[in-house]
Amino acid sequence: MTTPVLSLRGLSTRFGSNWVxxxxxxxxxxxxxVSLVGGSGSGxxxxxxxxxxxxxxxxxxxxxxxxPLFAGSRxxxxxxxxxxxxxxxxxxxxxxxxxxxxxxxxxxxAGIATEAEIRELVALKLTMVELLPSHAAxxxxxxxxxxxxxxxxxxxxxxxxxxxxxxxPTAGLDPTRSASFVALIRDLQQQLGLTVVLVTHDLDTLxxxxxxxxxxxxxxILAFDSxxxxxxxxxxxxxxxxxxxxxxxxxxxxxxx
Amino acid sequence: xxxxxxxxxxxxxxxxxxxxxxxxxxxxxxxxxxxxxxxxAAKANRWDLSALTRLDSFGALLLWRAWxxxxxxxxxxPDGYATQFERLAAMDEAPVPHPPRVGVxxxxxxxxxALLGLFAHLGDFxxxxxxxxxxxxxxxxxxxxxxxxxxxxxxxxxxxxxxxxSALVGFLIGVVLSYLSALxxxxxxxxxxxxxxxxxxxxxxxGPVLVSVLVAGRSGSAMTAQLGVMRVTEEVDALTVxxxxxxxxxxxxxxxALSVAMPLLVLxxxxxxxxxxxxxxxxQLGLSYGYFIETLPKVVPAANLFIAxxxxxxFGVLIALVACHFGLRVKPNTxxxxxxxTASVVTSITLVILVDAVFAIATRSxxxxx
Ligand SMILES: Nc1ncnc2c1ncn2[C@@H]1O[C@H](COP(=O)(O)OP(=O)(O)O)[C@@H](O)[C@H]1O
Ligand SMILES: [Mg+2]
Numbered sequence: 318m319t320t321p322v323l324s325l326r327g328l329s330t331r332f333g334s335n336w337v338x339x340x341x342x343x344x345x346x347x348x349x350x351v352s353l354v355g356g357s358g359s360g361x362x363x364x365x366x367x368x369x370x371x372x373x374x375x376x377x378x379x380x381x382x383x384x385p386l387f388a389g390s391r392x393x394x395x396x397x398x399x400x401x402x403x404x405x406x407x408x409x410x411x412x413x414x415x416x417x418x419x420x421x422x423x424x425x426x427a428g429i430a431t432e433a434e435i436r437e438l439v440a441l442k443l444t445m446v447e448l449l450p451s452h453a454a455x456x457x458x459x460x461x462x463x464x465x466x467x468x469x470x471x472x473x474x475x476x477x478x479x480x481x482x483x484x485x486p487t488a489g490l491d492p493t494r495s496a497s498f499v500a501l502i503r504d505l506q507q508q509l510g511l512t513v514v515l516v517t518h519d520l521d522t523l524x525x526x527x528x529x530x531x532x533x534x535x536x537x538i539l540a541f542d543s544x545x546x547x548x549x550x551x552x553x554x555x556x557x558x559x560x561x562x563x564x565x566x567x568x569x570x571x572x573x574x
Numbered sequence: 575x576x577x578x579x580x581x582x583x584x585x586x587x588x589x590x591x592x593x594x595x596x597x598x599x600x601x602x603x604x605x606x607x608x609x610x611x612x613x614x615a616a617k618a619n620r621w622d623l624s625a626l627t628r629l630d631s632f633g634a635l636l637l638w639r640a641w642x643x644x645x646x647x648x649x650x651x652p653d654g655y656a657t658q659f660e661r662l663a664a665m666d667e668a669p670v671p672h673p674p675r676v677g678v679x680x681x682x683x684x685x686x687x688a689l690l691g692l693f694a695h696l697g698d699f700x701x702x703x704x705x706x707x708x709x710x711x712x713x714x715x716x717x718x719x720x721x722x723x724x725x726x727x728x729x730x731x732x733x734x735x736x737x738x739x740s741a742l743v744g745f746l747i748g749v750v751l752s753y754l755s756a757l758x759x760x761x762x763x764x765x766x767x768x769x770x771x772x773x774x775x776x777x778x779x780x781g782p783v784l785v786s787v788l789v790a791g792r793s794g795s796a797m798t799a800q801l802g803v804m805r806v807t808e809e810v811d812a813l814t815v816x817x818x819x820x821x822x823x824x825x826x827x828x829x830x831a832l833s834v835a836m837p838l839l840v841l842x843x844x845x846x847x848x849x850x851x852x853x854x855x856x857x858q859l860g861l862s863y864g865y866f867i868e869t870l871p872k873v874v875p876a877a878n879l880f881i882a883x884x885x886x887x888x889f890g891v892l893i894a895l896v897a898c899h900f901g902l903r904v905k906p907n908t909x910x911x912x913x914x915x916t917a918s919v920v921t922s923i924t925l926v927i928l929v930d931a932v933f934a935i936a937t938r939s940x941x942x943x944x
Contacts, residue, residue, distance in 0.1 A: 399600065412806070412907035417670060429599060429606050434635060441665040442630050453670045458906035477599045508654050509598075509630055565724040 320383045322480050322512045323368060330363055337363055339536040341377070350506055350513040351539035351541075352523045354558060355533030360367035361516040363404055364533065365482050368514070369403050381480065382386070387558030392465045399427070401480035406488075406516075410457040415455035416443075416468050423475045442471040447497055462489040474505070483515040487522045499525045520564050524571030532558075542570075579625050584609055589618045590907075594625035597633025606636075613640035617796040621649035634658040654874075697703040699899050706829065706895075711823045724827035732793040732828075733835030737842060740788050744843035747784065748776065748880025756769065762766050764860045769866055772851040773874035778941070781844030782885040783930055789836060790922040794897040797828050798918035800903025802911040810902070820902070836890030838885040844882065877941030885933055896922040 321344040330342040345351050355361050366372040367379055370386045381401060387394065410419050420439045424430050429552045430438060440450060446467040457465060466489055473481060481502075487495040499522055505511045517523050523530065523544070530547045534537040534554040540547045541549040548559045559566065580595040582605050595601065602609065613636060624627070638659060643657060643666055645651070658930075713719055755771050801824060804810045813820055848870070855861040900918035904911050 413909035427599065430632060431604055434632070435640075436670060437635055437639075437665065438632060440668065441635065441661060443670065444661060444665045444668060445631075450668045450670045453671065456907060477632060504657055508658065509628060529812045 319346055321380075322382060323514065325364075326370070326378045326380070328364075328367065328374045328379065330360065330367065330372075331375045336536055338533075340372075341533075342536050343531060343538050343541060345512060345514060347512050348510045349528045350502065350515070350526050350537045351529045351531055353514060353516045353531045353533060354523065356554065359533050360379050360536070361533055362408070362484055365403065365484055365514070365516060368482060369401065373456065387430060392452050393493075399476055400478060401482065402476060402478035403482040404466075404469045404473045404484060404486055405532050406484040408457070408469040410465060410468055410472070410517070412457050415453065415458075416448070416455050416457070416460070419457070419468060420472050420475050424471065427476060438475070438512035439471075442474055443476065445501055446471045447494065463494060464552075467494070477509070478511070480492055480512045481514070481543070483513065483517075485518065487517060487519045492521070495519060496525075498522070502526060518566035520559075521571060580606065582609060582633070583626070584612045584616065586616065586618060590620040590622050591618045592615050592622040592625045593637065594627075596628040597626055597636070598630040599632040601628070602633060602636075611634065613637070617639065619648060620645060620897050623655060624650050624652055626652075626655070628724065629655055629658060631658060631661070634662060638662045674712075690770050690866075695899075698903070699895070702825070702895065702899050703904070705821050706825055709819055709826065709861060713822065719822070721823055721827045723829050724823065728827045728831030728833055731796075732789065732831050733838060736789060736792055736835070736839060739792070740785055740839055740843045741846045743788060743866060744781070744847035745850040747780065747872075748772070748847035748852075749854045751775065751780075751847075752851035752854035753858060756855060760859065763859065766865075766869070767859065768851075768855050768859060769869045770873045772848060772855070773870050774878065774942075776847045776851065777844050777882050778878045779934075780897050781840050781847065782882050783926065785836065785839045785843050785886065786889040786925050786926040787923055789832070789839065789890070790893050790919055790926065793832065794893045794921050797894065797897035798901040798904075798915045799911065801898060802904035802914055805902065806906045806908075806911065808906075813840045825898045825902075828898060829891055832890035832894040833887050834890075836893075837886035840861075840882055840886035873943065875941045875943060879939050881933070883939060885930065888929065888933075892925055892929060893922045896925060 323343075323345040324340050325343040325476075328338055329336065330338040341364065353361050353364065363372065367374050368381070376381065382397060384397065386397075389397070404497070410416075411422065414422065414459070417439055420442050421435050424435045424438060439453065443450060443453060445520075448467055448471070452464065452468075457468070460468065466486060470486060473483075487498055490498060502511075502513060503526065506513060515522075515526070527544060529542060530544050531541045531548075532547060532555055533550075539548045539552055540555065547555065552571070559568070579601045581862055582593065582595040582597045582601050585592045585594055623637075626633075632654070644663075651659075752768060752772055755768055756765070759765055759771075801810070804824070810820055811826070813823060852861075852863060852866045855866060856863060897918050900914040900921070904914045
């Protein structure tokens, strides 16, 4: 059996007296695209933040690439961090930098590519997320919501991560852009064996992209399996989420495509 | 998953170049320079990419540049990698434009811009005062709409919470001033004039200016930062859309609070400073507390107190207005937030000292015993 890229062990989270997660177990094998679904406020963002170490779980452990997140020397931790990237729900672009500088920043910090190469890599990342070269000079405050999402994705892709965590990447994108986002992630996934965890409410994206679906409800992972198998699970939330008329239409669309 | 990183290499056999291993940003790390040189030196024109275990866009870019921006005619290209090079080709069609170079004209334009910016500041500042005045007029007949809750919250924040620090600073300044003056006065046998020096100096001049500097640094910066973040997070816009005047809700309570809190803080700080001075005088010169307290009202006319309170109120209004002016100018980025906060503190302290000089000239014949 392959070792999971990311695994959560008995993870519990408490804010004040409010338990958001209780005993979350999740093993994400390499090369999978896992969609994390759950009601609004069920703690999906919180779970992602714990996966990247921004938040320490109240109980339990997070392991990435088969090591505890905070194991090893500073340098070892830095190396580990370079292997995964996160795309935040609100973009989290550096507001004092232009789009170009935002994407170039992690590359410059890595200190491998030359300035001329960085220019081309930034241009490449911009075309990958379907932004125009002329957008490079804009400040984050001058972007639309969907553009912010795409710049954030470009920045997350800058260091060629092996594990990509995306918090609602297609929220605010028009349907065409969502479709090309799906194509892009698929492509990267095939070429680089990228592992992706994405939080999404967008059933089209979910159906088209995910190889597995994890359902977060009742403070734990209710189901973690392929979409078809998850849809068979008899639970009110899952039935509501996937089998409502709206969902059925979206899923049928994805099947037809 | 192929967890271990395989070192990227460039093999040459029978006129065929074949990159092998992981050509990824992570793997290329320390090999990038060596491979760049090998690629530049490579002469063969047959390529075989089938030995690659992984190729990301950085690796692809290195190869693409070595090929001069097109696929070599004679090559083995595994299916999965084709899209990488298609993307690179697409990227070449649409390069990121270089930022324009800064020339002499731009420097001159920058200077002009800075000067015009100064006028813009003045204009905006006047507009702020005007808007505030209009909104106050509007409020005159509507006592229910006065932002009294915000006023009281601000009063607590800028007044009550500033009391410990202003007392500490005032006390120490009083002690130091008294100690240094006492050394000099003793030499002339003019011990008793310590009361005149401390009384006049602290009440009329030092108290108001000291408190202004403290408040500008403490509350002025906080006000600018708060308004600035509200601009960044579009809270100010949300208020506008609700039809609530930013000036009434955000600016007016701050101005009101500081115009009330500042005179009180001046009074408080001056009093503590005088106590410090008095204690130091007693230790240094043996001047009794009773004598000090008895003499103070005789040598410092009451007019000085009113001048101090007046200054306090004016400085308070100035600091609040400057803080709000810069806070509302913040653009939605962190750089602008920090620049405006700095500008707010520097401007309000400078303005306070300028206005203090005007006060000194305007009141030169009032309350100074000759
Ligand atoms: N920093 C925090 N402090 C207290 N409660 C929080 C914090 N962050 C999130 N929560 C709570 O945790 C729950 C999950 O939040 P979140 O992970 O953002 O949900 P979502 O699944 O919509 O992304 C919510 O009930 C939220 O109120
Ligand atoms: Mg969320």
